[in-house]
Amino acid sequence: MGRKLLTEHINVEGIDTFEVYRKHGGYRSVEKALKTMSPDEVVEEVKKSGLRGRGGAGFPTGMKWSFLAKPEGVPRYLVCNADESEPGTFKDRQLMSKLPHLLIEGMITSSYALGANTSYIYIRGELLYVLRILEKAIAEAYANGFLGKNILGSGYDLDLHVHPGGGAYICGEETALLESLEGKRGNPRNKPPFPAMQGLYARPTVVNNVESIAAVPVIVNEGGDEYAKIGVGRSTGTKLISACGHLNKPGIYEIELGLPVEEFIYSDEYCGGIWKGRELKAVVAGGSSVPILPKELILKTAAGENRLMTYESLSDGGFVTGTMLGSGGFIAMDETTCIVRNTWNFSRFYHHESCGQCSPCREGTGWMEKVLHRLEHGHGHMEDIDLLVSVAKQIEGNTICPLGEAAAWPVAAAVRHFRHEFEWHVTHAKEAAQPGAVYRPSAVLV
Amino acid sequence: METTAVKPQFSEAAQAEIKRLLTHYPDDRRKSALLPVLHIAQAEFGGWVSPEVQNLVAEVLDIKPIEVYEVSSFYTMFNLKPVGKHVLEICRTGPCMLRGSDELTAHLERITGAKVGGPASADGLFTLKEVECLAACGFAPIVQVREKYYEQLDTPDAVDAMLSELRNQVHRPALPWEETGLPNALARN
Numbered sequence: 001m002g003r004k005l006l007t008e009h010i011n012v013e014g015i016d017t018f019e020v021y022r023k024h025g026g027y028r029s030v031e032k033a034l035k036t037m038s039p040d041e042v043v044e045e046v047k048k049s050g051l052r053g054r055g056g057a058g059f060p061t062g063m064k065w066s067f068l069a070k071p072e073g074v075p076r077y078l079v080c081n082a083d084e085s086e087p088g089t090f091k092d093r094q095l096m097s098k099l100p101h102l103l104i105e106g107m108i109t110s111s112y113a114l115g116a117n118t119s120y121i122y123i124r125g126e127l128l129y130v131l132r133i134l135e136k137a138i139a140e141a142y143a144n145g146f147l148g149k150n151i152l153g154s155g156y157d158l159d160l161h162v163h164p165g166g167g168a169y170i171c172g173e174e175t176a177l178l179e180s181l182e183g184k185r186g187n188p189r190n191k192p193p194f195p196a197m198q199g200l201y202a203r204p205t206v207v208n209n210v211e212s213i214a215a216v217p218v219i220v221n222e223g224g225d226e227y228a229k230i231g232v233g234r235s236t237g238t239k240l241i242s243a244c245g246h247l248n249k250p251g252i253y254e255i256e257l258g259l260p261v262e263e264f265i266y267s268d269e270y271c272g273g274i275w276k277g278r279e280l281k282a283v284v285a286g287g288s289s290v291p292i293l294p295k296e297l298i299l300k301t302a303a304g305e306n307r308l309m310t311y312e313s314l315s316d317g318g319f320v321t322g323t324m325l326g327s328g329g330f331i332a333m334d335e336t337t338c339i340v341r342n343t344w345n346f347s348r349f350y351h352h353e354s355c356g357q358c359s360p361c362r363e364g365t366g367w368m369e370k371v372l373h374r375l376e377h378g379h380g381h382m383e384d385i386d387l388l389v390s391v392a393k394q395i396e397g398n399t400i401c402p403l404g405e406a407a408a409w410p411v412a413a414a415v416r417h418f419r420h421e422f423e424w425h426v427t428h429a430k431e432a433a434q435p436g437a438v439y440r441p442s443a444v445l446v
Numbered sequence: 447m448e449t450t451a452v453k454p455q456f457s458e459a460a461q462a463e464i465k466r467l468l469t470h471y472p473d474d475r476r477k478s479a480l481l482p483v484l485h486i487a488q489a490e491f492g493g494w495v496s497p498e499v500q501n502l503v504a505e506v507l508d509i510k511p512i513e514v515y516e517v518s519s520f521y522t523m524f525n526l527k528p529v530g531k532h533v534l535e536i537c538r539t540g541p542c543m544l545r546g547s548d549e550l551t552a553h554l555e556r557i558t559g560a561k562v563g564g565p566a567s568a569d570g571l572f573t574l575k576e577v578e579c580l581a582a583c584g585f586a587p588i589v590q591v592r593e594k595y596y597e598q599l600d601t602p603d604a605v606d607a608m609l610s611e612l613r614n615q616v617h618r619p620a621l622p623w624e625e626t627g628l629p630n631a632l633a634r635n
Contacts, residue, residue, distance in 0.1 A: 087539045087579040120470075125485065125523045126535075126580055129593040132622055161470040166481045166521025169578065183480035183513075185520040201475060244541045244583035251584045288540055288579075329583070331541055345540045349578050355520075 002256035003230060005218045005238045006211070010098050016133065018140035021101040027146055029109045029217035034154040037220075042113035046216060048224025050236035055081055055172070055209030056287060056327040058311050062224075067196040068114055069204040076204040078116040079181065080107060080213050082123040082130075083165055083172040086287035087349060088329025091240035092210035094252045096123070097130045099214070100137035104160065106213035108146060109220055111158050114206055118159045121210075122177050125165040134162045169353035173401045174207040175199075176355065187355050188401035211240055231257035235310035239328050246280075246334035248272035261285075261307040261314075262299050265332065278334040282417075285314055286326020288346050289406030291413030292339070293323050319413065338438045339421050343414040344372035350407035361404045364395040368411050375425045378433030385422045389415055454499050456506070460486050463623035464506060476507045480517055483507060484524055489592075489621060493533055494525035522577060530566030530573040532612045534558075535590040538576045541583035546600050550587045551576065553605060571613065592618060 004010075014020040021027075033042050047062030068076060080103065084092040096103055103121070111119045123131050138160055141147045149157045163181055165171050171180045175189035178200050199205020215237060219227045228236045235257040241264070244250045249272040255264065264270045265280065274280050283298040284290060300307055302321035307313055314325045333342065351365035368391050374380050392408035399405075415422060421439040425432040432439070456464065464483055471478035483503050484495060491499050495518055504511040518524040525533065536551050551562060554574055560567040562574045582588045585597035589608065596608045 084581045085579055088541050088583050090581045090583050090585075093581050124581065125481065125521070126577075126590060128485065129595070132593070135622070159470075163470070163478075164482055164485060166484065166517070167523035167577070168521050180481065181478060182475070183477035183507075183509075183517065185517055201472065242584055244586065245544045250586075284540075331544070331583070333544060337544065342540055342543070345538075345543050349539050352578055 002254070002259065003238065004254045005227075005230075006095065006102065006214050006240065007099070007252075007254045010095075016098060016100055016137065018101060018137070018144055021099075022144075025221075026101055027105050027108075029220040030105060030112075030146055031152060033109045033112055033220050034152050034156055039113045039115055042109065042220060045219055045224035046113070049215075049219040049227040050224075050231075050234060051212060051215055051219060051227070052235070052311065053209055054211035054215070054239065054328070056086060056289075058325065061208060061212050064196070064208070065110075065114060065206060067194070068206055069197050070115065071204070074203055075118065076114060076116050077200045077206070078107065078111045078114050078119040079174075079177065079200060079205055079207045080119070080121040080210055081172060081174065081177055081207050082121050082127070082210045083177055084127075084210070085124055085169040085172050086289065086327045086329055087346070088244055088284060088331040089242050089287050089327040090244070091242045091252050091328060093127060093130060094242075095210060095214055095240065096127075097133055100134050101141070102214050102217065103134070103210055104137055104141050104147075106216040107160055108141075108151070108158060110208070110213055110216050111160075112156055113216075116206075117157050118161075120181060120200075121160070121162045122171070122181055123162055123164055124171070125167050128164055131162050131164055138162070168355075169349075170355045170401070170403060173403065176401065177207060178205065185355070187357050188403075190400055232308065232310050233312060235312060235325075239309070239325070241309065241328040241330050243271050243330045243332070245330075245332040246275050246278065246337070247332050248275050255309055257308075257310050259309045261309055264309055264330075265299075271332070274332065274334050276334070278336065280332060281335045281337050282333045282339065284323075284329075284331040284333075284410070286324045287329035288331070288349065289409055290324040290326045291319055291322070291409050292343075292417065293321075293413075294417050297321055297417070298323075319409070320416075323413070336436075336438055338376075338432075339414055339418040340372065340376050340425050340432070340439075343411055344369065344376045346410045347372050347407065350403065354403060354407070358399040358404065360395045360398040361407065364391050364404070365407045367391050368407065372411070375422060376432070378425070378429035380422075380426050380429065382423065382426050384426070385415060385419065388412075388422075454491055454496075454502050456486070456490060456502070457624075459624045460490050466623075477509050477513065479507060480509070480514065481521070484514070484518060484521075488524060489618070493529045493531075494527060525573075525575075528566075530560070531571050532591050532615075533573045533575055535575050535577045535580070536562070537578070537580045537582075537586070537588045537590075539579040541579070542586040542588060545586035547587040550589075550599055550605070553602070554589075557605075557609070572609075593621075594619075 051061045052058040171186040176186040180186045195205040301316045347369040351369040356362045392412040395404045396408040424439040500514045558567045558572040566573045
């Protein structure tokens, strides 16, 4: 049984209220940081913890914090990225709606570390009901002296606000998020300048994922070194995995990094195996944008080692035989899943969500969707398969923001690992176009 | 585009809420409040934002109307055409598809008589809209109606329960900044 650093009290009755949260040790990190530590000491603990950005990129949080420019007399901001929209990912919604005070506590302690006096939580617009929960909790924190002027008599002031988006996946990209927070279309900015230099209102800004911020209280309370003892190598601490698809027990699990993938899928403590007694076919381990892997490669690396839930183990083998931990959006697919249909669905998603600024992404995602649509519906040609790979390659690396890669990788990986299935959609076009039709190895033997 | 005859006005409760929201941003950055104010506008004026309503938003925030149009047309949550009393936003993305969102959509089209992307059902109650990932994949398939998520809609019973709850709603649920018990926008429209 792994340690639960974030979600230990998630099912306690009334934990969404200040009183109950406080009774269970809530807001201790704010007291400790503001009364006994300098801002730099807080940053130092986060660096020592090895915490890596939990939104998907996995960039070390402490290092990101240390890049923040601190020109005299210029306000700086901490913005929490709660625009959770990566298909397969639903951990932040759960964390915020059940433990709103954990995020608020993390925001206060982190804002203190960065010297921000105004901070924002940018939440996707669809989650307006969670915004209401957060606003209620923020009001409680103000009423109890943890927000506002001179917090706990420390002389430190902080205002915290929640800001809703309007329905746009791209706003999870940090510069698009900042544009959106300024009341504009969510078009990602050219970088440099990075937000650490010129972010919100062209002022120095740090943008962190909900789960990263929520890990800060435990790091401050127990110390960065203690936190770093959990996990394997450079994958320290715990991670929230949102598991979905064809599992017996989909849901949100806090795991210690290093858990074997096989145990996560099949053990009753976690996902409890594949539903309806079926076989696992493939997994998208870190949100829809990471490469899909067939069963053999998600359970074991190409070298035959057990695949672990860590940044390093999941990416072992690069994109040839590996994938990424990403956001922890774990999508399992059983043997009845049509990979071509699923890939088409993801391509439609990226085409729909492309902001349209960069031609390779705007046009390329449209072409991939179109070609996949015709393959899935029985009108494809053999050369379409290489065409897909070629379009994916031309998007990758040629766009302002990583949405290009996010759209290209799933297509390239699906063809890499399931090429026979794409070919079957051409050779057995009529059959493949039937609703629910799925390639089966036996089908080609007949 | 459709037009409304009388110049729309925000209710007093909405005006107070907008005033509160504007304190969240620097004084010279009123435009920051655009998305939150558009959400209020959509709730106030029958679930969509007409050009007149968008002009009103521009006026309130002291920005040009085009600055509102280019934003309202970028974000998928804002309806730019009239909608039925309830907009059913059906998630169609991969994880929901794996758990039956295609079947759910077909089922909803059958029983409401509305078509995805088309006008509201003949009784004016339901508009069907397909949306991308709603971040609740473990509880798929999902439909969002205003601020509420209806989850695990994989049985006819679950769908019926949702629809009968919505049919029985005389007014849309009050928002925190509205006094409960007063007639609200849904009743007015």
